Amino acid sequence: MSSSYDWQDFPAPAKLNLFLHIIGRRNDGYHLLQSVFQLIDLADTISLRVNEGGEVQHLNPLPGVPADSDLTVRAARLLQKETGCSKGVDIRVTKRLPMGGGVGGGSSDAATVMLALNRLWQLNLPRVRLMELGLSLGADVPFFIFGENAFVEGIGEIMTPILTPEAHFVILHPQVHVSTPQIFSDPNLTRDTPPITVPHLSSAITQNDLEEVACKSYPEISESITWLSQYANARMTGSGSCVFASFSSPNEANRVIYDLPKKMTGYVARSLSKHPLHEFAE
Numbered sequence: 219m220s221s222s223y224d225w226q227d228f229p230a231p232a233k234l235n236l237f238l239h240i241i242g243r244r245n246d247g248y249h250l251l252q253s254v255f256q257l258i259d260l261a262d263t264i265s266l267r268v269n270e271g272g273e274v275q276h277l278n279p280l281p282g283v284p285a286d287s288d289l290t291v292r293a294a295r296l297l298q299k300e301t302g303c304s305k306g307v308d309i310r311v312t313k314r315l316p317m318g319g320g321v322g323g324g325s326s327d328a329a330t331v332m333l334a335l336n337r338l339w340q341l342n343l344p345r346v347r348l349m350e351l352g353l354s355l356g357a358d359v360p361f362f363i364f365g366e367n368a369f370v371e372g373i374g375e376i377m378t379p380i381l382t383p384e385a386h387f388v389i390l391h392p393q394v395h396v397s398t399p400q401i402f403s404d405p406n407l408t409r410d411t412p413p414i415t416v417p418h419l420s421s422a423i424t425q426n427d428l429e430e431v432a433c434k435s436y437p438e439i440s441e442s443i444t445w446l447s448q449y450a451n452a453r454m455t456g457s458g459s460c461v462f463a464s465f466s467s468p469n470e471a472n473r474v475i476y477d478l479p480k481k482m483t484g485y486v487a488r489s490l491s492k493h494p495l496h497e498f499a500e
């Protein structure tokens with residue numbers, strides 16, 4: 219029988235932004251967006267081992283990310299501060315999600331730590347409180363804690379659950395690290411896309427408003443979109459760099475990956491209807 223002090227593995231799934239519209243900008247510089255966030259089965263694995271000593275330790279920090287700034291460590295410390303919990307945790311991250319790829323890897327890692335520790339440390343914080351806390355770590359964290367595919371508004375904190383069709387995605391990862399602040403602060407970014415409402419989602423013409431400025435700065439993104447567009451409608455997710463297209467069967471998606479030129483990196487992923495740890499908060 220496993221005790222809560224053994225290592226336990228928890229998935230941190232990626233997201234795709236099926237579209238992303240910028241409809242305005244707040245006084246603090248943050249952008250008001252509208253987007254459909256889709257969970258997919260491509261995931262990091264977060265391994266956790268609870269300790270009684272209260273220390274939060276990252277045992278295999280990511281290259282270029284000091285342990286203290288890793289979002290998993292920050293998420294655990296934030297929960298300790300919020301609840302006064304005296305327990306600690308050792309953390310290992312098996313990274314599969316491309317960093318700076320627009321698939322929400324860091325945010326999802328943080329959300330998984332918060333959901334898992336809510337159970338392992340027996341905190342019983344309500345989902346809405348975890349979402350509020352998570353927003354201070356990153357704009358995408360509340361979505362992963364919400365744990366359902368959603369129409370997302372505000373700066374990323376207002377969520378309406380929606381049903382999305384089952385899909386098989388091909389995701390290409392151009393080997394560039396996109397700076398999210400750089401894309402959002404580009405003077406050529408359009409910030410006035412007319413708002414849409416949930417009842418009109420299925421008939422709305424959509425795009426990723428960040429795509430044009432990202433493609434100008436990073437031609438590799440543009441090349442990947444052009445290549446994938448041979449097979450289906452392709453677009454960028456988040457602030458890039460990953461681009462994706464949707465297919466109705468795994469075979470179709472696998473055939474595209476089979477054709478992928480050697481210099482490109484790609485994945486096949488399936489849509490998820492819920493976050494695997496959805497039941498860890500109420």
Ligand SMILES: C[C@](O)(CO)[C@H](O)COP(=O)(O)OP(=O)(O)OC[C@H]1O[C@@H](n2ccc(N)nc2=O)[C@H](O)[C@@H]1O
Nearest residue numbers: 247248249250325356357358373374398399402456457
């Ligand atoms: C564009 C998305 O990928 C959509 O999923 C996310 O909203 C970005 O989320 P993220 O990478 O977690 O970004 P954060 O770390 O919260 O923000 C990075 C920077 O992006 C800009 N930013 C982010 C989100 C937002 N709604 N408006 C912004 O202007 C801000 O300059 C911010 O300092």
Ligand SMILES: Nc1ncnc2c1ncn2[C@@H]1O[C@H](COP(=O)(O)OP(=O)(O)OP(=O)(O)O)[C@@H](O)[C@H]1O
Nearest residue numbers: 288289317318319320321322323324325327358456
């Ligand atoms: N656990 C973590 N995993 C990945 N990145 C992390 C983590 N902790 C901190 N970071 C920092 O966050 C940055 C953004 O990483 P992330 O993979 O979340 O980008 P992203 O997929 O573009 O995010 P988004 O879709 O939210 O814009 C990294 O370059 C890294 O410096």
